[in-house]
Amino acid sequence: MEEKNFKFIVDEREVPIMKFNGEIVFENSNELKETAKEKIRETEYQNLIMDFEDVSFIDSSGIGFILSLFKFLREREGGLVIANANEKIKKSFNITKISQIINIFDSVDEAYNNLK
């Protein structure tokens, strides 16, 4: 699951990145949510960067997955930011006004700087 759908990366900057690939849709969003939360629970980290560089599409269940992680990290007094979303996904974020509660950045570096 983890290998296939996302990688959990922590480098010297000490903010974990979840790099997803493929689609985040109804069929995989629930499993992704559980695995992602489990991964974060194993650590002490409070913040997370969701890297969407390799994500081609996201549906409303995918939006639900992001909001669920957003709440999960907020309860840990941390934050969630999104980086590298393609134009189609950015459009979905604009329609759903998610960008008003979650910061969206064009690169992982920008996202790091925001979370510093």
Place this chain on the structure above:
Amino acid sequence: MYYNILLIFVSVIIFGYYLLKRENEKLKNTIIEKEENIEDLKKDIEGKLKKAQDVHRKMLPDGLNEPQNFFISDYYKPAEYIGGDYYNLFKIDHEAMDPLFNQYLFYFFDVSGHGIDSTLLSIFINDSIENYFKLRHNPGEMVSTKDLMTYIDQKYQNEQFPDDYLLCMFIGVIDLDKSQLEYSARGFQFPFFELDSHNNINDYSIGGLPISTAIGSMKNFNKEEKLELEKNTSLFFSTDGLFESENENIIYHKKIDKLLKKYSFLPAPYLNDIIQKDFYDFMGDKDNRDDITYLIMDYFDGDVEEGNIFKQNFELDFINDIKENLTTFIKSNEKISSKNNINFKFIDDSSKIMLAIEDKSRKVKWDEFIKKYEFQNEIVFMEEIANKDITKNFFEEAKIYISKNKLGNKVYFLLFKNKSEV
């Protein structure tokens, strides 16, 4: 000695082979037994889902309460047996003050996912709307879509539903006295379209933060928008399922505005038939991944008549023909005990005449009736267009175009006055 060792070795091999074979048979039988169990369980689940599907279908509105100058046509197909999309339209009840108001509530929503859980959530949303009108709305009060959205959001938050569920919702109030649509929307929504008879198409962006326990109540995000309704226009609403359907890397949203423009001259039931055909041609063998829900509303400018078809006198021969044939058909059909449930709606505008006949008792088998109708050769049945090529002249070829609603209890007859305008 070597002979004895060889004999023992061969015996061990034969015995081992026998044991393995016996174990293999046992395993094979176990697998067959398990497969049969799985098959039985599958059948059991399918049977239960079919029952759930029947219940779910009954939950969906049988027919929408059309305002007088409107024709409304809807389509719903769940991705699985049941789904999380829902829509409804009804006249707002102002009790004794009803004559002073001409308002209709129209809403559709999409609960994320498309299984039993989504259906249960959709029941909750409908109950919340019903409760709003029972507990919060007083007759004579204007309905605010923003307040209703806030009420639903609060009810949803109070139930503490799991945080990965989302509710995307559109609520509109059609006020016919003001010729206005007031609306509020939350969540993932594609724009809705407004089409006029001159092939112009406008889109209206809607959407906003979805209703979700992950973000909590968002009262300040609920906003109201207004759209002036003009006669001779149509509105097209859809949840994301239709627009996001994809084949060969093209999403259907990219195609639909062209189709709507091309067929903007068609009344809602006929445009619905064309969209269904186009969508299934587009999808080919692929199944829809999400529930498909859309609704088309025509706001007509023309003379509208409605009532019981047998209590009305008509000037047009073709309607009198239908009426006469219907009388004979009903007389010959013992199952139809009363003519009281057979109502019509007739619209005559500058370019077309359309007659809708609805049998509320659902006893009239319209297919049988139409087969007996004497103008057979000049009729086109829209339900037969699935495998046909719709050419430019398709709507110039026949005299009468016949369509039906999804329940099959309402039949439409359409005639174009000046075919060169089509």
